[in-house]
Amino acid sequence: MTVATRRTQDQRSAETRRLLLSATVKMLMEVGYANTSTAGIAKRAGVSRGAQTHHYPSKMALIVAATEEMFGNFASRLEVLAADLNNGDLDYDKFFEAVWEEVLHGDWFYSSLEIIVAARGDTELREQLSPLIIDLHQRFERIWTETFVALNPDVITSKVALNLALNVFRGMAVQAVLRRDEAYFREMLMALKTMLASHVQPAKSAQ
Amino acid sequence: MTVATRRTQDQRSAETRRLLLSATVKMLMEVGYANTSTAGIAKRAGVSRGAQTHHYPSKMALIVAATEEMFGNFASRLEVLAADLNNGDLDYDKFFEAVWEEVLHGDWFYSSLEIIVAARGDTELREQLSPLIIDLHQRFERIWTETFVALNPDVITSKVALNLALNVFRGMAVQAVLRRDEAYFREMLMALKTMLASHVQPAKSAQ
DNA sequence: ACTTACAAACAGACTGATTGGTTTTTTTGA
DNA sequence: TCAAAAAAACCAATCAGTCTGTTTGTAAGT
CATH class of the missing domain: 1.10.10.60 (Homeodomain-like)
Structure with missing residues (x-):
C-alpha cells in the first residue's frame, strides 16, 4: 500500500x-x-x-493450529520454571506460585478450557485435539519427573502427585470465573503446597 | 390435541x-x-x-432458571450422600467414589461447566450466576463441615480440605473430556483420598 | 537484464443456514 | 367476557464457508 x-x-x-x-x-x-x-x-x-x-x-483448522502453538508455548514456559527450580533461582513455594500465576493470568489456560469445552460437543474437534492434549501431558510428566521425586513412591508416585496438582489448578481456575477472591485462592494454594510437600520434594534437594 | x-x-x-x-x-x-x-x-x-x-x-432467563434448579438438585443429592456417610450406610472410601460418580455421570457437572465457561464471556450472565454459585458453595460448606472434622485445623481446615477435593474433582472432570482412561482416574481418586485422610476424618467416627 | 507466464497470497462480496427475539393468532381456563 | 397460555409465522443479525477478482513473488525463456 x-x-x-x-x-x-x-x-x-x-x-x-x-x-x-x-x-x-x-x-x-x-x-x-x-x-x-x-x-x-x-x-x-x-x-x-x-x-x-x-x-x-475451516474454523476447525484454525482452532487446531492455534491450540498446537499455544500448548507448545505453555510447555516451554513450564520448562523454564522447572529449570529455575532445579538451578535454585526458584524455591519450592515460589515455583508453585509462579505456575498458578501462569495458569490464572497467562494466555493459555482459559483458551484451552474454551477449546476443551467446545470439543465436548464436537466429535471431530475432540478427535483432533485428543492427541495434542496427550502430547502436552507427556511433556508435563517428563518435566515434572525430572524436577520432583516421590518420598513414598508406594503410596503416591511423583506422576500422580503432578496430576493431582494440575487438577487442583484446573479446578481453581474454573472456580475463579465466578468467584474472584484472592485470599481464598491463596489459602487453597498454600494447602496444596502443604499436602504435596509430604509426598514429593524437588529433585535437586534430594541429591 | x-x-x-x-x-x-x-x-x-x-x-x-x-x-x-x-x-x-x-x-x-x-x-x-x-x-x-x-x-x-x-x-x-x-x-x-x-x-x-x-x-x-430470553435465553438467559431460561439458562439462569435451569441453573438454579440444577444446583438445587445437586446439593440435595450431596446431602443424601453425606447423610449416608453420617449414619454408616457409606464408608469414607465409598463416599468419595459416589461423589466422583455423581460428578462424572450425573446431570449436573458438565452442564454447570458449560454455563460457567459461557459466563466467562458474558458479563450479564456472569452477574446473574455469581450469587447462585456462592449460594451453592455455602451449602457445600455447611454439608461438609457437618460431615468431616479436621485433624490439624491449624494446618489445614476442614473447609479448605473440602475446596481442595472439589477442585480436584473439577479438574479431573475437565480432563476427562479429552482423556478417557478409567484406570488413571481411579488412581487419582485413590491418591486424593489418601492425602485427604491425613487431614480430615468423618465426624461420626470422631465422636 | 528484462519480459512473460504462472501460482501463491490476499481482498472482499456473496450465500444459505441458524440464531434469539418479536408479533400475531388461536386455544384454554377463570 | 377476559386474561393467561400456547402456537406459529416472522424478522434482523450473525455465522462459516464459497466464489470471484486482484496483487505479489518466482522462475523460465530470451
Whole structure:
C-alpha cells in the first residue's frame, strides 16, 4: 500500500499465519469460543478474510493450529520454571506460585478450557485435539519427573502427585470465573503446597 | 390435541416450565452451550416456541432458571450422600467414589461447566450466576463441615480440605473430556483420598 | 537484464443456514 | 367476557464457508 517492503512468499505466509494464530488464542482467552468468529479473528489479526481462508480453510483448522502453538508455548514456559527450580533461582513455594500465576493470568489456560469445552460437543474437534492434549501431558510428566521425586513412591508416585496438582489448578481456575477472591485462592494454594510437600520434594534437594 | 385432560392454568404453567428447565439442563449436558438453541430446547421439551418465550422471554432467563434448579438438585443429592456417610450406610472410601460418580455421570457437572465457561464471556450472565454459585458453595460448606472434622485445623481446615477435593474433582472432570482412561482416574481418586485422610476424618467416627 | 507466464497470497462480496427475539393468532381456563 | 397460555409465522443479525477478482513473488525463456 505505502512502502512495499519486499518479502518472500514464505515470509508473507509465515507472518500472516502467526498473526492469525495469535489472534485466535487471544480471542478465545478474552471473549470465549462462543464469541470467537472467523471474521472476528481476521479483523483482530489485521488480515483479510480471504487470507484467512487461504491459510486455514475451516474454523476447525484454525482452532487446531492455534491450540498446537499455544500448548507448545505453555510447555516451554513450564520448562523454564522447572529449570529455575532445579538451578535454585526458584524455591519450592515460589515455583508453585509462579505456575498458578501462569495458569490464572497467562494466555493459555482459559483458551484451552474454551477449546476443551467446545470439543465436548464436537466429535471431530475432540478427535483432533485428543492427541495434542496427550502430547502436552507427556511433556508435563517428563518435566515434572525430572524436577520432583516421590518420598513414598508406594503410596503416591511423583506422576500422580503432578496430576493431582494440575487438577487442583484446573479446578481453581474454573472456580475463579465466578468467584474472584484472592485470599481464598491463596489459602487453597498454600494447602496444596502443604499436602504435596509430604509426598514429593524437588529433585535437586534430594541429591 | 387428542384427549383434553383438564388442568388448572397453574398446573399447565408448572408442567411447561418443568419440561423446559429439564430439557435445558439435558441439552447443556449432552451437546454443550454452543449447540443449545432456544428452538432446540423447545423441541426437546415437546413445547412450542411460543410457550417457551411466554415463560422465559430470553435465553438467559431460561439458562439462569435451569441453573438454579440444577444446583438445587445437586446439593440435595450431596446431602443424601453425606447423610449416608453420617449414619454408616457409606464408608469414607465409598463416599468419595459416589461423589466422583455423581460428578462424572450425573446431570449436573458438565452442564454447570458449560454455563460457567459461557459466563466467562458474558458479563450479564456472569452477574446473574455469581450469587447462585456462592449460594451453592455455602451449602457445600455447611454439608461438609457437618460431615468431616479436621485433624490439624491449624494446618489445614476442614473447609479448605473440602475446596481442595472439589477442585480436584473439577479438574479431573475437565480432563476427562479429552482423556478417557478409567484406570488413571481411579488412581487419582485413590491418591486424593489418601492425602485427604491425613487431614480430615468423618465426624461420626470422631465422636 | 528484462519480459512473460504462472501460482501463491490476499481482498472482499456473496450465500444459505441458524440464531434469539418479536408479533400475531388461536386455544384454554377463570 | 377476559386474561393467561400456547402456537406459529416472522424478522434482523450473525455465522462459516464459497466464489470471484486482484496483487505479489518466482522462475523460465530470451
